[in-house]
Amino acid sequence: MKSTKAELIxxxxxxxxxxxxxxxxxxxxxxxxxxxxxxYLENSNKEVQKPFVMTLPxxxxxxxLHMGHTCGYSFHDAMGRFNRMTGHPTLxxxxxxxxxxxxxxxxxxxxxxxxIDKWDLGREEFNKRCYEFCLNAADNARSQEKRIGLxxxxxxxxxxxxxxxxxxxxxxxxxxxxxxxxxxDKRIINQCPHCRTALADIDTYHKELPGVFVYMVxxxxxxxxxxxxxxxxxxxxxTVATTRPETMLGDTAVAVNPNDERYKEFIGKKVxxxxxxxxxxxxxxxxxxxxxxxGALKVTPAHSPIDFEIAQxxxxxxxxxxxxxxxxxxxxxxxxLGMETIDCSKALVKELQELGLFVNLERIKHEVxxxxxxxxxxxxxISFQWYVNTKPLAEKALExxxxxxxxxxxxxxxxxxxxxxxxxxxxxxxRQLWWGHRIPVWYSGSKELHDWLMDNPGKTTQDFEKEVGKxxxxxxxxxxxxxxxxxxxxxxxxxxxxxxxxxxxFDTWFSSGQWPFSTTxxxxxxxxxxxxxxxxxxxxxxxxxxxRMMMLSxxxxxxxxxxxxxxxxxxxxxxxTKMSKSRxxxxxxxxxxxxxxxxxxxxxxxxxxxxxxxxxxxxxKIKGNRNFVNKIWNASRFVLMNIDDSELDSIRxxxxxxxxxxxxxxxxxxxxxxVVEYLSKHxxxxxxxxxxxxxxxxxxxxxxxxxxxxxKDEQVGSEKRIELLSELVFLLKENLKIMHPFIPYIxxxxxxELVKLELADGILMIQQI
RNA sequence: GGGCGAUUAGCUCAGCUGGUUAGAGCACCUCGUUUACACCGAGGGGGUCAUAGGUUCGAAUCCUAUAUCGCCCACCA
Numbered sequence: 001m002k003s004t005k006a007e008l009i010x011x012x013x014x015x016x017x018x019x020x021x022x023x024x025x026x027x028x029x030x031x032x033x034x035x036x037x038x039x040y041l042e043n044s045n046k047e048v049q050k051p052f053v054m055t056l057p058x059x060x061x062x063x064x065l066h067m068g069h070t071c072g073y074s075f076h077d078a079m080g081r082f083n084r085m086t087g088h089p090t091l092x093x094x095x096x097x098x099x100x101x102x103x104x105x106x107x108x109x110x111x112x113x114x115x116i117d118k119w120d121l122g123r124e125e126f127n128k129r130c131y132e133f134c135l136n137a138a139d140n141a142r143s144q145e146k147r148i149g150l151x152x153x154x155x156x157x158x159x160x161x162x163x164x165x166x167x168x169x170x171x172x173x174x175x176x177x178x179x180x181x182x183x184x185d186k187r188i189i190n191q192c193p194h195c196r197t198a199l200a201d202i203d204t205y206h207k208e209l210p211g212v213f214v215y216m217v218x219x220x221x222x223x224x225x226x227x228x229x230x231x232x233x234x235x236x237x238x239t240v241a242t243t244r245p246e247t248m249l250g251d252t253a254v255a256v257n258p259n260d261e262r263y264k265e266f267i268g269k270k271v272x273x274x275x276x277x278x279x280x281x282x283x284x285x286x287x288x289x290x291x292x293x294x295g296a297l298k299v300t301p302a303h304s305p306i307d308f309e310i311a312q313x314x315x316x317x318x319x320x321x322x323x324x325x326x327x328x329x330x331x332x333x334x335x336x337l338g339m340e341t342i343d344c345s346k347a348l349v350k351e352l353q354e355l356g357l358f359v360n361l362e363r364i365k366h367e368v369x370x371x372x373x374x375x376x377x378x379x380x381x382i383s384f385q386w387y388v389n390t391k392p393l394a395e396k397a398l399e400x401x402x403x404x405x406x407x408x409x410x411x412x413x414x415x416x417x418x419x420x421x422x423x424x425x426x427x428x429x430x431r432q433l434w435w436g437h438r439i440p441v442w443y444s445g446s447k448e449l450h451d452w453l454m455d456n457p458g459k460t461t462q463d464f465e466k467e468v469g470k471x472x473x474x475x476x477x478x479x480x481x482x483x484x485x486x487x488x489x490x491x492x493x494x495x496x497x498x499x500x501x502x503x504x505x506f507d508t509w510f511s512s513g514q515w516p517f518s519t520t521x522x523x524x525x526x527x528x529x530x531x532x533x534x535x536x537x538x539x540x541x542x543x544x545x546x547x548r549m550m551m552l553s554x555x556x557x558x559x560x561x562x563x564x565x566x567x568x569x570x571x572x573x574x575x576x577t578k579m580s581k582s583r584x585x586x587x588x589x590x591x592x593x594x595x596x597x598x599x600x601x602x603x604x605x606x607x608x609x610x611x612x613x614x615x616x617x618x619x620x621k622i623k624g625n626r627n628f629v630n631k632i633w634n635a636s637r638f639v640l641m642n643i644d645d646s647e648l649d650s651i652r653x654x655x656x657x658x659x660x661x662x663x664x665x666x667x668x669x670x671x672x673x674x675v676v677e678y679l680s681k682h683x684x685x686x687x688x689x690x691x692x693x694x695x696x697x698x699x700x701x702x703x704x705x706x707x708x709x710x711x712k713d714e715q716v717g718s719e720k721r722i723e724l725l726s727e728l729v730f731l732l733k734e735n736l737k738i739m740h741p742f743i744p745y746i747x748x749x750x751x752x753e754l755v756k757l758e759l760a761d762g763i764l765m766i767q768q769i
Numbered sequence: 770g771g772g773c774g775a776u777u778a779g780c781u782c783a784g785c786u787g788g789u790u791a792g793a794g795c796a797c798c799u800c801g802u803u804u805a806c807a808c809c810g811a812g813g814g815g816g817u818c819a820u821a822g823g824u825u826c827g828a829a830u831c832c833u834a835u836a837u838c839g840c841c842c843a844c845c846a
Binding site for chain 2: 011201213241242243288293294297298300304306366410412413419539608618620621627630631634636640642681686693700704708
């Protein structure tokens with residue numbers, strides 16, 4: 001009867017109870033830090049390869065991780081572990097995102113629940129409290145990142161508003177301003193009247209809402225035109241159609257297609273804008289679709305992007321009639337001032353009816369852009385914002401793609417990115433929020449003065465005083481600096497001088513677009529760790545994030561920030577639809593960790609969440625992976641159980657001598673070679689399949705069975721037993737190593753069982769493949 | 770409207786630069802309780818690789834068209 005210590009090992013691998021202590025073992029080993037990996041390699045006379053570095057996408061500091069986050073981190077970690085085990089001092093830099101508008105919304109609600117109004121609190125106090133809130137809340141996300149096994153250096157973790165990063169981000173802005181790449185410009189923006197901020201297109205989504213389509217007549221000014229119109233159309237004017245009648249008060253033209261036979265003879269004529277009683281021209285523009293509506297478009301440059309472009313082409317006046325809160329304002333008849341747009345719309349329709357200029361009202365459903373956070377329909381309004389001229393930046397990025405300095409996996413997305421760079425639009429980087437990096441700019445005099453001067457080229461501060469009726473306290477020039485400046489060379493009245501701080505903050509992508517070099521710079525490792533190696537994220541933020549990182553890194557450092565962008569698949573609900581909170585079909589990764597173990601979920605990601613794929617969640621596959629993980633546990637247990645305690649010394653000696661050869665060892669080498677190749681080529685699905693196939697059906701089903709039969713009748717301690725069991729242990733260890741990047745927990749757990757029997761040393765994470 | 774991609778076993782998908790009987794996991798069927806594991810073992814069924822043409826000695830793989838689906842961007846008077 002054999003006596004073996006290994007018989008005490010439990011029958012099933014209980015992932016949940018072991019994951020925490022295994023993670024602790026890794027973390028406390030210090031090998032999440034590249035310097036320690038380097039020391040280890042040097043001490044064990046291994047060749048030190050160049051560092052392997054990844055900066056990780058920072059999740060929202062105050063949220064839970066979703067299936068997509070843990071998917072990304074699974075890939076990060078497999079890459080990190082593989083490189084760490086092949087001679088590369090490896091650094092994974094994690095982060096937590098301040099997430100601009102989302103966090104401001106969340107925290108404002110929290111404050112309100114405590115009975116605090118953010119406006120009473122003031123900006124400075126709000127930001128202070130929100131910062132604390134985020135730092136505290138970040139523990140939650142961080143513990144989930146650790147749970148997935150992420151081998152990041154937590155001492156290099158950054159919150160995106162960290163003052164060290166801010167310095168770098170501001171420098172970039174100053175440089176761009178100097179180089180003329182940032183400028184202030186008047187454009188149509190998406191205004192959320194509820195959140196009182198400009199929104200990027202990505203912060204909005206489209207929703208089908210009931211609306212109206214109102215036809216109304218703008219009468220001609222000249223009697224002759226009226227006559228002609230009456231003959232042609234049966235009305236003394238031109239009929240236009242709109243879904244937003246309230247914007248008519250800001251109309252400055254009616255546009256028709258130059259090829260539209262109906263209106264040809266009216267081009268250049270004038271109509272009288274009803275109610276506002278303003279004469280506006282009929283103009284011709286190619287952008288007008290003859291088929292839509294009446295083929296005649298009322299042009300409201302201040303409140304519609306298309307109209308704005310038309311206005312630019314034709315030098316039309318721009319009249320703002322809706323303010324930031326979505327209320328009627330500006331040059332509108334007094335009775336409409338302060339009205340909600342919808343009320344104003346109704347009132348106008350009524351007045352038009354009375355004037356006999358109302359033609360028809362259709363009730364329609366149409367797609368409206370709404371605020372992603374609060375569902376409020378956005379108001380396109382015109383305002384001055386800060387822009388980046390992305391054209392020259394995109395050219396450099398294109399070059400990086402074309403020369404192969406950066407490549408995107410999957411290939412199709414590389415084409416999409418190329419197309420994006422080729423057709424890039426100016427980038428609005430200012431947001432009217434409190435929560436974020438304040439744009440480090442001061443206006444001499446006031447922001448109003450500066451924008452007025454921009455609006456009125458050729459005019460002076462004296463004109464401003466006269467026409468606006470306010471005193472000028474500076475030249476209206478812009479000063480870029482963090483601290484308030486105290487001199488303005490263009491303003492001689494020093495006593496009178498005042499500076500107004502820019503209140504807007506940067507778009508979060510402007511700061512996160514600098515992530516690879518802002519973080520490495522801030523830990524003092526720019527020279528050593530930049531450029532980084534691989535960027536991993538889901539493909540939905542390719543244009544927003546990686547594109548920006550490429551442009552800004554090339555601008556600041558002259559180098560592309562990473563040689564590979566790896567876009568993992570998107571995890572969908574089991575029925576194939578998108579997971580979303582509003583649909584209530586989300587699945588929490590933590591739930592799956594608990595149920596099947598982290599390794600099982602990781603394996604599923606590697607096999608299903610491939611670049612270019614949408615992976616519907618398949619629990620039964622994760623369950624299958626759990627079975628594989630358990631198989632590893634039991635196979636290892638069986639090998640150890642076959643070793644009698646009295647044989648341990650001989651097997652240790654045999655293992656130290658190394659020099660195993662023969663069929664199995666060769667087959668195993670070939671197997672390891674294949675997996676290494678798959679990992680190097682980012683073919684994780686093939687790697688997963690390979691380790692599963694090989695370990696289960698070769699190592700377990702063949703080798704263990706063969707050895708089992710061969711040693712059945714052997715005396716304990718016989719030469720044959722020692723040789724065969726030693727070989728089996730050797731092969732087990734080799735397999736644990738190559739499987740570790742995929743499934744770190746189970747492999748390390750087994751390794752530690754080997755360590756207990758002194759059949760292995762140290763920790764598996766740092767062993768070299 | 771523009772761009773990208775997909776269509777292979779019941780389900781989810783592999784199949785790299787064209788080459789013997791097209792693969793995996795899960796599901797299904799049969800047999801098996803031999804002291805590692807039933808979260809197991811042995812075996813099995815199941816696919817004219819969306820459709821139509823073409824290139825080739827040879828096509829799931831390359832080309833063209835069609836159909837269906839998905840994603841992204843732009844727009845929606």
